[in-house]
Amino acid sequence: MTSGYKDLSITVEFRGGAELLFEKKKNELNLPGDEEWTLRRLLFWIRDNLLKDRPELFLLGDTVRPGILVLVNDEDWELLGQGEYKLKPRDTVLFISTLHGG
Amino acid sequence: MCSVNDAEFETDDELMQPDEVPQTEGAICKKCNENNAEVVLRVKDTYCSTCFLAASTHKFRATIGKSKLVRPTDSILIGHSGKAGSTVLLHLIKAGMSEAVHKRLMYKTTVLYVDDGAVLGQTVDQRKSTISAIREQVHGLGFTGYAVSLNESLHSSEPKIYPLDEEAEDLKGDSDVVDLFNAVSSYTSKEELLHKLRQKLLISVARSLGCCKVFTADGATDLAITILSNIALGRGAQLPLDVGFVDSRELDIKILRPMRDFTRKELIYYLNFHKLETIQTPGLTTKKEPYTSIQKLTEKFVTELNTEFSGTVSAIFRTGEKLSIGNLEASNLIETCALCRAQLDTVFTNTSSLQATEFSKLISAEGPKGNIGKAAFELKKFPCVIDAAENVPLRDSKNCDNCSCSKGKEKFEMSAKNFEKYLCYGCRLIFKDLDKQHSIPDFLQNSVRQRISLDDMREEIADFLL
Numbered sequence: 317m318t319s320g321y322k323d324l325s326i327t328v329e330f331r332g333g334a335e336l337l338f339e340k341k342k343n344e345l346n347l348p349g350d351e352e353w354t355l356r357r358l359l360f361w362i363r364d365n366l367l368k369d370r371p372e373l374f375l376l377g378d379t380v381r382p383g384i385l386v387l388v389n390d391e392d393w394e395l396l397g398q399g400e401y402k403l404k405p406r407d408t409v410l411f412i413s414t415l416h417g418g
Numbered sequence: 419m420c421s422v423n424d425a426e427f428e429t430d431d432e433l434m435q436p437d438e439v440p441q442t443e444g445a446i447c448k449k450c451n452e453n454n455a456e457v458v459l460r461v462k463d464t465y466c467s468t469c470f471l472a473a474s475t476h477k478f479r480a481t482i483g484k485s486k487l488v489r490p491t492d493s494i495l496i497g498h499s500g501k502a503g504s505t506v507l508l509h510l511i512k513a514g515m516s517e518a519v520h521k522r523l524m525y526k527t528t529v530l531y532v533d534d535g536a537v538l539g540q541t542v543d544q545r546k547s548t549i550s551a552i553r554e555q556v557h558g559l560g561f562t563g564y565a566v567s568l569n570e571s572l573h574s575s576e577p578k579i580y581p582l583d584e585e586a587e588d589l590k591g592d593s594d595v596v597d598l599f600n601a602v603s604s605y606t607s608k609e610e611l612l613h614k615l616r617q618k619l620l621i622s623v624a625r626s627l628g629c630c631k632v633f634t635a636d637g638a639t640d641l642a643i644t645i646l647s648n649i650a651l652g653r654g655a656q657l658p659l660d661v662g663f664v665d666s667r668e669l670d671i672k673i674l675r676p677m678r679d680f681t682r683k684e685l686i687y688y689l690n691f692h693k694l695e696t697i698q699t700p701g702l703t704t705k706k707e708p709y710t711s712i713q714k715l716t717e718k719f720v721t722e723l724n725t726e727f728s729g730t731v732s733a734i735f736r737t738g739e740k741l742s743i744g745n746l747e748a749s750n751l752i753e754t755c756a757l758c759r760a761q762l763d764t765v766f767t768n769t770s771s772l773q774a775t776e777f778s779k780l781i782s783a784e785g786p787k788g789n790i791g792k793a794a795f796e797l798k799k800f801p802c803v804i805d806a807a808e809n810v811p812l813r814d815s816k817n818c819d820n821c822s823c824s825k826g827k828e829k830f831e832m833s834a835k836n837f838e839k840y841l842c843y844g845c846r847l848i849f850k851d852l853d854k855q856h857s858i859p860d861f862l863q864n865s866v867r868q869r870i871s872l873d874d875m876r877e878e879i880a881d882f883l884l
Contacts, residue, residue: 390456
């Protein structure tokens with residue numbers, strides 16, 4: 317099982333006030349290649365590893381909270397199948413809050 | 419006859435279903451049918467960046483053009499906060515000014531940054547660094563401008579502005595405005611007050627700089643939220659002014675909202691495609707519970723509903739657009755609110771909702787032993803009772819020897835009831851949340867004072883008028 321995937325290095329960035337929930341605005345991540353990484357899995361990984369507090373301000377159910385936009389390599393995640401999108405090496409995932417004051 | 423059978427909707431699942439997400443994976447742009455799509459709007463419309471940006475520019479120019487209010491040579495003050503809306507606004511105006519553009523914009527523009535950092539709990543150093551970030555950003559977009567502290571909105575004198583280019587002069591703690599905000603107990607009223615003071619400051623700076631129009635960057639999503647929260651806050655009567663394209667409550671200076679057709683998603687993608695950075699400062703209720711203020715709760719409601727039903731924002735927004743102010747001009751003297759300058763909506767008419775509110779307040783204040791029957795009877799005369807009872811002693815205290823010289827004015831003390839008379843319903847609610855020990859801001863006292871002496875004068879000469 318493990319041999320099928322390599323470690324995955326991606327960039328995750330938070331903007332528009334979403335960065336207030338995290339320590340760093342820009343994060344270079346190296347994700348272990350144990351199994352396939354989808355965006356949904358990344359969301360939960362971010363919640364467990366990067367999020368400082370208040371997960372309800374970032375996630376709602378198994379997706380991002382309404383008002384937060386997700387862009388993968390500057391492309392709308394709605395074009396990529398949202399949570400189903402399979403992350404590729406060197407992808408840049410951008411979370412932008414559109415909510416007033418973040 | 420309506421053919422829908424009620425019985426069909428017995429369970430929740432059968433009610434309106436959320437939008438189905440159509441397959442948009444790997445889609446190409448709907449407009450040019452060539453490039454790969456990069457953004458999805460309204461759930462199913464896919465655009466590439468080129469077509470999206472062209473559509474945005476067109477939309478912006480159409481919004482301004484349709485109104486026929488802005489003349490090419492107008493001098494315009496742009497309220498800039500460093501956030502998404504105003505950054506896009508500046509960029510669109512700059513792009514429209516370049517030589518290459520057909521029908522290029524020729525406005526004389528001035529950018530104004532309202533420094534409300536003190537109220538948001540920032541230190542002087544934080545505010546300085548925000549101002550210098552704003553300076554960099556405004557420069558990067560090809561503009562110059564001014565900054566002004568929110569504190570200036572509390573005084574009647576001309577606001578002290580300073581150019582963004584100069585190193586920010588020593589910022590004081592702005593204790594007046596901080597004290598005022600600390601004395602307001604609820605976040606709902608704080609947000610309202612902040613908004614009203616900002617608007618007032620924009621108008622007064624525009625006046626002192628000789629600008630005849632003010633551009634603010636409220637987008638469609640913001641306005642949809644404002645529509646619902648303002649109705650909840652008792653500002654329904656001013657809705658067309660607060661959310662329409664033009665706010666004409668001031669006769670000489672109009673506030674325009676050229677970004678009103680842009681949703682927040684569109685703004686963010688515009689910024690992203692142009693690689694523009696915004697300056698993010700936490701607001702009054704950032705990271706607080708959704709129930710902190712009516713505005714925040716409304717924002718949550720609208721954004722959450724909009725993810726399931728993508729038409730929510732535009733449905734609210736378009737409905738708001740159709741509202742207009744009823745013709746209250748029957749009385750030839752239009753009274754305006756001392757704080758927000760909108761037409762007073764506090765005139766009692768039979769069966770007005772204000773009357774119902776006052777009635778309920780009266781009954782509640784009476785307590786179980788109160789004579790409700792009598793109170794209800796007297797309510798019919800409610801407005802006149804207030805007028806007669808509150809005004810007479812006040813006029814005595816104000817006038818010195820029956821003239822309106824300054825000596826008398828110094829002695830003048832603002833009674834809460836009397837002050838309320840010059841506020842609209844929404845602004846009254848703000849001051850209901852104000853600590854009674856805290857004094858009312860200078861500019862309000864002055865304008866109420868002026869209003870009272872005008873009323874007096876009007877009364878004095880009433881007999882001589884035909």
